[in-house]
Amino acid sequence: MAPQMxxxxxxxxxxxxxxxxxxxxxxxxxxxxxxxxxESAQEVLDYNEGRSNKYLYSRYANPTLVSxxxxxxxxxxxxxxxxxxSGMGATATILMAHLRAGDEVVCGAAVYGGTLHLLSDxxxxxxxxxxxxxxxxxxxxxxxxxxxxxxxxxxxPVNPTMRCVDVRRIAEAxxxxxxxxxxxxxxxxxxxxQPLSLGVDLAMxxxxxxxxxxxxxxxGCVTGGSALVHPIELTRRLLGTIMDPQAAYxxxxxxxxxxxxxxxxxxxxxxxxxxxxxxxxVGRVHYPGLPADPDHEMARRQxxxxxxxxxxxxxxxxxxxxxxxxxxxxxxxxxxLGGVESLASLPVLTSHWGHTGEQLRAAGVTxxxxxxxxxxxxxxxLIEDLDQALGDT
Ligand code: PLP
Numbered sequence: 001m002a003p004q005m006x007x008x009x010x011x012x013x014x015x016x017x018x019x020x021x022x023x024x025x026x027x028x029x030x031x032x033x034x035x036x037x038x039e040s041a042q043e044v045l046d047y048n049e050g051r052s053n054k055y056l057y058s059r060y061a062n063p064t065l066v067s068x069x070x071x072x073x074x075x076x077x078x079x080x081x082x083x084x085x086s087g088m089g090a091t092a093t094i095l096m097a098h099l100r101a102g103d104e105v106v107c108g109a110a111v112y113g114g115t116l117h118l119l120s121d122x123x124x125x126x127x128x129x130x131x132x133x134x135x136x137x138x139x140x141x142x143x144x145x146x147x148x149x150x151x152x153x154x155x156x157p158v159n160p161t162m163r164c165v166d167v168r169r170i171a172e173a174x175x176x177x178x179x180x181x182x183x184x185x186x187x188x189x190x191x192x193x194q195p196l197s198l199g200v201d202l203a204m205x206x207x208x209x210x211x212x213x214x215x216x217x218x219x220g221c222v223t224g225g226s227a228l229v230h231p232i233e234l235t236r237r238l239l240g241t242i243m244d245p246q247a248a249y250x251x252x253x254x255x256x257x258x259x260x261x262x263x264x265x266x267x268x269x270x271x272x273x274x275x276x277x278x279x280x281x282v283g284r285v286h287y288p289g290l291p292a293d294p295d296h297e298m299a300r301r302q303x304x305x306x307x308x309x310x311x312x313x314x315x316x317x318x319x320x321x322x323x324x325x326x327x328x329x330x331x332x333x334x335x336x337l338g339g340v341e342s343l344a345s346l347p348v349l350t351s352h353w354g355h356t357g358e359q360l361r362a363a364g365v366t367x368x369x370x371x372x373x374x375x376x377x378x379x380x381x382l383i384e385d386l387d388q389a390l391g392d393t
Contacts, residue, residue, distance in 0.1 A: 087206025101127025
């Protein structure tokens with residue numbers, strides 16, 4: 001007798017659910033589901049009481065994301081890793097998990113603008129007190145930590161001057177005072193710099209940049225010890241700042257080629273920096289891989305490669321920076337960084353837009369700066385493009 005057909009709506013919803021064999025895919029599938037099925041009330045109870053490794057709801061956890069989190073934990077030699085919907089999602093979740101009203105955050109003044117505004121414009125409204133400190137102050141980290149300091153947030157190399165700070169020294173000062181240290185490793189990537197090995201408590205990154213590397217995913221991540229990551233995971237559930245499974249799949253795929261891509265970013269950026277470092281048309285090239293760079297020795301101690309970001313300063317002259325920027329043919333005029341395509345941006349129009357002259361001076365940023373995210377193209381073509389764009393400026 002033919003099996004009894006249910007109604008077409010019922011069949012279409014349920015007929016494809018099971019009986020697919022037990023496929024063993026080579027790559028991690030995209031678990032494009034909001035929720036997960038349990039067999040019984042006992043299974044739900046076991047999940048709730050931490051006795052099972054099942055999944056409940058994709059705002060809490062999803063296997064495609066867990067797969068990427070394992071890759072990231074291994075990369076940073078960390079006990080735990082979490083992924084987020086963006087770098088800013090990661091930053092907000094980390095800060096909200098570890099701070100409460102009355103706490104002071106010490107933050108490098110030369111950090112990503114979004115981090116700065118999150119602290120000064122938004123979290124300050126909830127009683128969290130940010131205090132921004134210069135690179136010079138961070139050189140003496142014991143002195144920047146006050147009695148109410150709960151957390152210190154910093155970056156190195158910093159955007160767009162590529163100045164570096166002594167990561168180990170700052171991390172040690174924080175540890176000695178019981179202050180949580182959080183480091184944004186977006187610019188260097190874990191292939192070039194390992195903040196947890198340098199003693200930092202939590203390492204954060206915008207996965208939008210080098211980790212994914214193909215300019216088609218917005219994401220963020222944090223790595224660190226389980227005791228500090230666990231409260232961030234609980235906060236991520238409440239804020240809903242978790243990554244989407246499609247994005248996690250793409251990130252997981254991008255990560256597989258991270259070491260190869262970073263090696264090429266490093267080599268291309270070094271070649272661009274060296275070529276234009278000798279060019280009289282360029283006032284100054286900022287790149288920690290140049291022996292003449294003021295932070296070269298420090299960068300050598302804490303980085304195994306100097307990354308793909310190079311900044312040209314055309315003697316502080318905005319008109320000359322615009323001239324170069326507008327004449328680029330191969331290198332695209334776009335914000336962001338860390339993708340296979342080379343990108344150019346003018347910091348005074350993007351990351352430092354709206355800064356006063358005084359604020360620009362404090363950040364070491366001039367109106368003549370052009371920042372290049374050096375991609376994976378053939379380096380001779382990149383040099384040729386920059387050379388023709390510089391013209392006779
Ligand atoms: N940190 C740094 C150093 C960045 O450059 C960015 C973005 O440009 C972020 C954090 C924020 O990341 P997202 O844009 O993925 O939110």
